[in-house]
Amino acid sequence: MATYFMFGRYSSESVKKISSRRTGQAKALIKKHGGSVEAMYALLGDPDVILITSLPSNEKAMKASVELSMATGISFTTAPALEVAQFDALVSKA
DSSP states (O other), rough: OOOEEEEEEHHHHHHHOOHHHHHHHHHOOOOOOOOOEEEEOOSSSSEEEEEEESHHHHHHHHHHHHHHHHHHOOEEEEEEEEOHHHHHHHHHHH
16 A cells, blocks of 8 residues: 545635535545545645545545545645655665
8 A cells, every 4th residue: 555645725615515524425435445544634724634545556546536526626636655764765776
């Protein structure tokens, strides 16, 4: 499983629909794609929300990101992440 950070921006419409129910639906959508939500944070500033997820592939992450945007009205930008130790090892072999 790979780690992905999903950065979300609320629209004026998506703000009106904030609820624990929608949060549960978002977690279920990630699970549907074989993943899990490790953490979710609401932020002050840009972005408005961040999800730290584990998903099996870039393809699954892309599909989950698009479906999550469609389901919630929140615009998501999704980025794969590596732990710094993994990154250091990868770069040192270059």
